[in-house]
Structures are given as C-alpha cells and as structure tokens.
Amino acid sequence: MELFLQTLLNGLLQSGIYALVASGLALAVGVVGIVNFAHGEFLMIGAFLAWALSAYLGVDPLISLPFAALAVFGVGALTYRVSIRHVLLAPELNQMLLTFGLGILLQNVALMWLGGNTRTVTTPYQGSSLSLGDLSVGGPKAVAFGFAVAILAGLYAVLYRTTLGRQMRAVAQNRRGSQLIGIDVDRVYLIAFAVSCALAAVAGVLVAVLLFASPTVGLVFALKAFAIIVMAGLGNLTGVLWASVVLGVSEALVQTYVPGGGGWSDAVFFLLIFATLVFRSFRGAR
C-alpha cells in the first residue's frame, strides 16, 4: 500500500512539471493557433539562463526566474515579429515547418555555442523533501506543481477577467471579426506568443533545478506537452492540469507495476493520445 501511495504521489509531482511546460504551449495553440515545435527550445533557453545566472553570478534560480521569463518574453516577441506573424495565414504545414526549423536552429546554436555538456545547478533545497508518514514529497517538485497550478489559475483569470484576456479569446474565436471590432490582432498574437515562450522559460528554470540544462533538454518535455494539449483538447487551458495528472500518474503506475515499465514511459503518452483521439472521434460520431 505504501508503494502504491508513493507511486501516486510520484506521478502527481511529475505532472506539475508537465503542466508547466504544457500551459505555455496550450496558450500558443489556443490563442495564436500555431503549433510551436520550438516550445522545448524556449524551455532550454530558460534552463540555460538559470544555469548561467547561478554559475557566474551565484543567483538562486528562483530569484532568476522572473528575469528569465522576461528575457524569453523578449525573445518570443522578437521571434513572432521576425518569423511567426508571416506564416499565420499560410497553410498549417508551413507553420509547422517554420517552428520545427526554428527549434532545430536554436538547438544547434546552443550546441555550437555551449557544447553538448550537461550543466547542473546547485541549490541548498534540491534534495529537500517533506515526509508524510512513510511517504516523501520532493520539495522542488512540489514547488513546480504549485507553480503550475498558480500559472494555470493566473492564465485563466487573465483570459476571463481582463480586457486583454477577452481580446485573446475573441481573436482565438474569430480573427477577422476581432479586427472588424477594432482589436489589434497582431498585438494580441504577439503578447500571447511571447507569454507562451515566457511560460516555457519558467518551466525551463525549474527543470534546471530538478534535472539539468543541456541543448536537448526541451525535447522530452515538448513531446509530453504535445500529448497533454491533445488530451486536454487544443487550446483548453483548464484541461491541461488534469491531462498532466493523468499522464504523470499513468507513467508512474506503468513504471512501478509493469515489468520493464521504465522503457514504456514514451509508449504511455502515445497510447493516451491514441485513446483520447479515438474516444473523441467516437463521441463526435454520436
């Protein structure tokens, strides 16, 4: 029973990181309508910023978090201006090719500039944990989970309680109609895309604390984030947390109770995507 409860807890804590990565991606898909295959690379930039500030200036990653978010917000805005806005009316395949290429470019620039080395961040709280009887809750993962909940709640509040949020929802529903009523669609897209990148950076900072920074660190999490937004329904922010929990707990259960389950963790999320899509199509047909 103790192993089962710890497994559930492991899955729940892991889902916090997944939700953090997926929330930004869900915003880009939901508002801008673009599947950003470079999302993992914006996460990587956040991770490296946290590492660099920690290694060279001794800044704790949690303190560097707002700076990393702001910096990557700027990178995201620039990326939107230079590239994304030019393909928004292009076929989806062109959009995907652009973001995919952007991801490869960023990854290779990082490889050439920083090399393939894995970098780690050192903090006094990395190994901290809270004991609940015989169960243990990892401190940084619990913080990541808390961040995910707070960010998703904040995003929800912005979308449903502010003028900018209403504009975002309007633009997401009908781009041309929004233009007709005087919304600066381009500005809204820029903000949404840049915020999406900033959220990836926030996830990157926490990933640097929990795991490591490397040019390829974003790939694993971007794939999981895609699975989550498909499960949640494209653009559905509120579903992101639940989908993340389903993915995290499913992986933990498979890893613990299926023989050789550690090798199946990638298969778990593909299976969940498959099951979700089949279920959706079945429900749609009725």
Add this chain to the structure above:
Amino acid sequence: MKKMLLTGVLLALSGAGAVKVGVLLPLTGAGSVSGQAARSGYLLALDEINRAGGVLGKPLEVEFADDGSSPAKAVPEFVKLVTVEKVDFMAGGVSSATSIAISGPAKQYNTFMAWIGAAAVPVEDAFADHPYFFHYHPWSYYNFEAILGYFKTLKTQKKAKNIAIAYEDGPFGSAGIADTVAAFKKAGFNVVMTEKFKTGSGNFGPIVSKAKAAKPDIFYWVGYDTDALPLATEIKQQNLQLGLLYGTPPSWPVGFEKNKLSDNVAGLSLWLPASPQAESRKFVAAYKKKFGTVTEEYFAPLAYVNLKTLAAAINKAGSTDKDKVAAELARTNTPTPFGPLTFSKSNKTQYQGFKAGNWLHFQFLGDDRVPVFPIRFAQKPMVWGK
C-alpha cells in the same frame, strides 16, 4: 644541382611526404564531452612529437574531423579522410555506434586504425578480422570485470549483498544486461531490482520507490550524464538508505562535483588527475601548461597516449608501411598515465591495449573525484553509507 636543392627545400616546406594522421572524434553532439577532451589530448601530443623532431624527420600532421556523435555523419567524414585527405593512419573514435558504422569502409580501404574508444562488444565483433585495428580502451566486459571485482571487495568488507540495477533502455545500458545480472548472481549477490529507464527523462521517482521497497546495499546505474543529478536528487528526497550509489556514465555533468547531492556517489574512470603514476603527473603538468586548466576526462590522456605511441611506432618502423608500423606498435611497452601499455589479444581482436586492471573506482568526496579503489591507488577511505 641548385634546382634539385631548391625543389627539395620547397618539398620539405610544403610538407609533402609528411605523415598524416586522420582523427575522427565527436566534437559536437552527445559525445562531445569526451570528443573535445580527446582533441585536447591529441593537440598536446602533437606539440610534443613535433618539438621532438616529428615523425620520419618531418613534422607530423593531424587532420581532425567531427563525426557529430552520429553514425550517419561519421561514415562520410571517415571516407573523406581516407580517400580525399589521403591520411596514412586513422586515430580517434569515441562512440561505439559510429565505430560500427565505419567498420565497413575501414575494411574496404584496409585502413590502419589506432582506436581510443568504442567499448561495446559489437565493435569488437565488427573489427575481429581487421589486421590493423589497435584498440586502446578496455572492452565493456573488462569494465564490468573491474566493477565486479570492486563489488566483491564490498561484499567481503562491508557485507554488501543486495544490488539494485537501473539501466537506460538504449544500446549502452541494455546490451549485456542479462549477462551482468547473471554475473552478479554467480558472484553471490542478490539482484533485488532490475529496471530500465528513459535516459534524460529525469523521471526516477517510481524506480527509487521500487528500490526503497527492495532494500539494496548497492544501487548500480548504467546511464548518461543527464541522469546523474535527477537520480541522486530522487534518492535523497525519498531517503533511500544505500551503502553505495555507483554509476558508469561516459562523462559526468559539468559541475556535478560541486553539488552536495554528488557526495559519496561512486564511479569508474580509467584515469584521474590525482592518479599517482609519474606519467600521469607529467601529463597533468604538460596539460596545465598548454591549456591553463586540468581536465577530469580520461579521454584526454588516452588520446595523448594514442598519438604518442603511434608516432613512436612509425619512427621505429622507419616508414609508413602498415605491416611494419603494426609490428612495431604491437611491440609497444611503455609507461602511460594509466599504467604500462602493451598490446595483447582480447576475446576477438588481435591488439588490445588497456584491460580491467587499468580501471580506477572513485567517489565524489568534497568537491573532487577521489580514487578509493584499488587500495594501492586509494587516496581516501571509501565512504560506505550504511
């Protein structure tokens, strides 16, 4: 006469006729930590060789190529070095996957290969019948032999009995895992857990929970540098009580030794800057003089030894004739930072350099990697966690 003299001088100045060694390394990509370290080792050796008069009376030339840690890139780079650059000898080679990929062209062109890495047994199979393949790095079964020897000592001295194994599910971790488990059992250990994981996922929560239930004395993991910190973090967070956490990644994350979570984590290395051999001290001093730092990566001294011994064999052979150079290299008996180097048969290849006895076991103690076994090289007593 003057014309002939002038031609001779121009020929010498142009470097025509100089011995060329092609070096294929992963300078970018996943294996770049080892590849870059090896490149530094080659550059240091090249300096020393040319300062001492070069090879066959001329400066030695080295042509580097980057295999990008990818077999698909390694093959054209290898072929280019052999056919376009027309190198006399090939050196380098870190990754097993890239070495397998180039085994075809290596045999096709009957290339002389002084190879520093590629420890996987499939590489040994691929080059088993190649007459000019000199392998410096121990094969993986020698690595395991060293690990098993150390663990047997822990069994005797620390009453270590239960081993939990976590291995990455790619070829590096998975190949031979059944043999590993069988060998541990044969040596009298209880293998209480054998779990695979996705390298780089950082998701060690469930594996550590399972290990906690299995109560191991030693947690043995076979993975990459990306797995080191997440695993150590999870073990600490779940308060898994271990005698020893022992890993065998090809390289460790940059700055891992400065992280408190690395304390007492143990691993395997062919060499450490603190190695006591005189040749090692000489290498460290020369390296520091050239690069201003000290490397922790054993691929640097391995590449250094590789080029120095190859150059010595060419000089002794008096020509670049492959058979003569192979005969001289086969007779190598020289002190190195790893101990004496001689070549003898391995399970399948003719010329194998370092073997199980060259491995050192170290622990991260304080902010350093400190040799703890074999006892004759130990600089501090090993810290056993139970």
